[in-house]
Amino acid sequence: MSILIKDATAITREGKAKKCDVLIEGNTISRASPGINASAEHKINASGKLLLPGFANTHAHTAMSLLRGYADDMELHKWLKERIWPVEKKMNAQSVHAGAMLGICEMIKSGTTSFSDMYFQMDSVAKAVSDSGMRSMLGYGMVDLGDEGKREKELKEGERFAREWNGKEEGRISTCIAPHSPITCSSELLQSSAQIANKLNCKIHLHLSETREELFQIMQKTNKRPVDYLDSLGFLSPRVLAAHCVWISAQEAVLLGKKGVSISHCPVSNMKLAGGGAAPLPELMGAGCTISLGTDGAASNNSLSMFEEMKSCSLLQKHARWDAEVIKAQEAFAFATKGGAKALGINAGEITPGKLADLILLDAKAVNLQPAHNLISNIVYSAHAGNVMDVIIDGKLIMQERKILSFDEEKVIEKAENEAEKIC
Ligand SMILES: [Zn+2]
Known part of the structure; x- marks a missing residue:
């Protein structure tokens, strides 16, 4: 061709x-x-x-498109516990595929040509990528909440998925290891994730310091700030793509830079869930981190358009810092394009x-x-x-x-409507 x-x-x-x-x-x-x-x-x-x-959306949960508008105007932890997790329990392979197709369709129509996804039922997301012609880096989102039995199962599934789908569709699909976050994963799960990623030579994708509550929980448990805690586990490396990084100190930013970590900044999701403050982008850039942009799931955004992400990224920094010169349009554009491609390990x-x-x-x-x-x-x-x-x-x-051209948009919308009705 x-x-x-x-x-x-x-x-x-x-x-x-x-x-x-x-x-x-x-x-x-x-x-x-x-x-x-x-x-x-x-x-x-x-x-x-x-x-x-094309844009690279480096932090998404595409199947959550089924939950767009289902739970708005709520604080993150309450939002998760009371609204999102109960519905996610009802989602099966079919609904995840329908949600992922809807999300991919929206991404294509807003100029996104690659994305990173972390969720469950990931075979369905991979099938959606395969069916749509999209490019993506996918990882099974692992959570153990300190339970040893669950940990083993999660690691097994995370590794199976990463092995099975890596390089599929002539390289359009790459895979990563995706421990959900330092508060939903034990230190053992985080360490094993880093080891598996080394073994498979793939990226690691996780949520990091999204809220102040997360920061307090980790400091209470470990007496360390989240980035220092991850460093003490030997977790940080150029393999790591860390989403959010809002509650990061200047010293933590320096450490992330030294370790070659890439950042997925999600300004719209952070503002909608009232994360407070703003990710220290100038410090992270100064430290040498690769900066990219992510929408997060459609339940916390509620759009998957990278145009909104670029604009919000620039505006949020200017507003929070009282500095109209910070994050110029050119920089926001670079985050959404070559920064995103680099963060996903894509030569684009x-x-x-x-x-x-x-x-x-x-x-x-x-x-x-x-x-x-x-x-x-x-x-x-x-x-x-x-x-x-x-x-x-x-x-x-x-x-x-x-x-x-690659699929029937009307059918995708119809299926998504049906599946959303079933679970919500
Ligand atoms: Zn997320």
Whole structure:
């Protein structure tokens, strides 16, 4: 399969706009320059469109799309215990697949070309990725709450899933080990997770310091701050992708940087669940951490659009720090594209020959993108999901002029509605 994109306005690595053609051969960008006249099986006339790297959503629970709007305006721990966990108990392979398809559909329609997911019934999520043409890094979310018997079962399932699905769909699926968080997992589970990830040479995905309550619980139990606690277990390494990192001290940020940890910052979810404060992004950046953005599940967002995440990320930092210069549009854009790809270990996130062809086209003529003084500013502060016209993932055209080609969108919505009704 080859695709030639003609006459696009491309957003370059430096965030500048330039007229560009792109030739995709197989799943890779083979050329990116003006005036390419190569033959290709598929030609896209992209005049009047903006060509961007697709977004990487690095922290999601896609099946939770079934719970969108089911429990709002509640504090996190109360929200989990009283509303989310009881419904999740009713979710089976079929409902998780339906929820994951709904989430993936929403992600594609908002320009996301890869995501990271941690949940249960992960075979169903992997099947949804396989069915949809999406790219993802998936992990079975392990929880033992200190129970030894449960720990063994969880580790077994986590490793089985990671072994079985890694590299599937010609590499579109990668897997990770996903201990849920330092408060829902024992120190033994965390240590075993790090060992398994070393053995399988894969990433580790967990929630970290999302709330102040979590910080207090860990300090009470271990007399250490959460990052110091994880370090004492030998857990921290460049394999780790830590979601949230809101309640992190400046010293903990330095340690995360030293250990090469990647961050999935989830500003909308943090604000909606009233996490308080704001993740110390400038300190984490200064420490050398790779920063990426995540939506978290649709039950705590309630959207999976990375446009909202980029804008909220920049605004939250400016607001919390009384500093309009902090997290510029260009930085938020980089978090959502090349930062996200790096955090997931994917060779994408830039329109450069040799990179994977995960690309999106936006309608440059849309009213909310006029005038075009600064395209990056327009993309981060003004654009929305409805501006995404075409999506290419792994060198395949997945959405054309907003019509999904790889599956039947109407059926996905119908199934999700049925499954949501059954469980809620
Ligand atoms: Zn989460």
